[in-house]
Amino acid sequence: MKRRFSAAFFLGIILGLGGETLLLSKTAAARFSDNLRKDFRVLFFMPEKSLPQTLLSAQKSVDEIPGTQSSILISPEKALSILKKEDPELAQNLSFLPTNPIEPIIEATLNKEGLLSFQSWMSQAAARQKWTEMRYQPEELKSILRLGLYLRFLNVALTALLCLSSLLLILGVLFPLMVFSKRSPHKMIELLSLSAKTFGICLLGVCLGGIFSAAFAWPLGRAVEWWGWPTLLTQAIFIVPTALSGAILCVW
16 A cells, blocks of 8 residues: 555656646747747838838738738837947947938847748749848748747647646546445445545646756746746646546555
8 A cells, every 4th residue: 555655756756847837838839939039020111211101001011911910110210219329339330320320120020930931922022022131030931930839839738748648547547336235335345435535645646746847947037038837727728637646546
């Protein structure tokens, strides 16, 4: 009996440590991906002497592309004021020129669909207007798409863990009901009582394993702005089925 309880406790620690690590990784990757997506911009440079009507028409054409989340029109004056805040030395050098050399800019942000079909989005944008130049950060785009793949993998891993836990839970409940309910009710009650005790011990192990994983991640959570912790509901959805499946494995 002690060996059974010990096995349930250590199995719970392993499941809690591994599962909590998956949850933390998924949450952090999702937050980081959202921050990168919000920060990602595509800049369209217009000819310097474009008329206001032309600029508004160009902005509207960008907004009409499927996958565009929003766009803003940045005038040369506004661009220069932004440059003064971000790079005062360069702005000061530009102030000695007789005219403002900065071109009008349309700054576009994309939603998830636009990012996933980015090449198609860029082709449509290039076909709608004669731009002086189109700029974006390719490395940032690659990071966003790679994080999307990592998130899918983590979602699959967590879903598989929950499905396995649910399957074990169903089998662990149905089997004693089918085998012992008619033949030996006393045996069924005894088995369910043992399962309940084992579940409590396994639940303790899962919680401790989760605490260990969170403790290892705590310094990173305090140092990184985009870090996020799983919600209590998400934790409960993971902890309870995992502890039940670990208890059933140890009982059977």
